[in-house]
Amino acid sequence: MSPSERICYVVCLIPKGKVLPYGKVADLAGLPGRARYVSRALRLSPPSQQIPWHRVINSQGKISFDTNSNQYREQVELLRLDGVIVNTGKISISKFQWQPDIATLVMSLPF
DNA sequence: AAGATGACGTGCT
DNA sequence: GAGCACGCCATCT
Numbered sequence: 001m002s003p004s005e006r007i008c009y010v011v012c013l014i015p016k017g018k019v020l021p022y023g024k025v026a027d028l029a030g031l032p033g034r035a036r037y038v039s040r041a042l043r044l045s046p047p048s049q050q051i052p053w054h055r056v057i058n059s060q061g062k063i064s065f066d067t068n069s070n071q072y073r074e075q076v077e078l079l080r081l082d083g084v085i086v087n088t089g090k091i092s093i094s095k096f097q098w099q100p101d102i103a104t105l106v107m108s109l110p111f
Numbered sequence: 112a113a114g115a116t117g118a119c120g121t122g123c124t
Numbered sequence: 125g126a127g128c129a130c131g132c133c134a135t136c137t
């Protein structure tokens with residue numbers, strides 16, 4: 001499995017209603033310290049894969065797109081559909097809605 | 112070939 | 125908290 005494949009794999013494991021920072025995704029995919037690689041992989045991943053990219057946010061619990069961009073709006077939209085609370089204005093996720101279970105789950109994968 | 116870029120993170124002021 | 129400087133490294137100019 002290639003690094004980008006592992007990244008997509010991990011992202012696909014994020015349950016609806018939860019989010020995970022880029023850095024954590026990188027760690028779980030076996031690429032510690034390479035959060036940027038995650039953003040790249042998601043950007044280059046074909047839409048046909050239906051990857052829940054919107055569940056990946058930055059370590060500050062915020063969306064990493066420019067507030068004016070339509071990508072930002074799209075991510076907010078998708079997160080709301082997931083039931084995730086996003087504050088307008090300060091634009092941030094309510095809290096880190098990620099459970100340790102995800103980590104242990106991912107750790108037991110056939111990488 | 113060399114420099115800039117980026118859906119990031121951490122540490123410091 | 126808000127900036128800033130770095131570290132990171134595949135991709136683009």
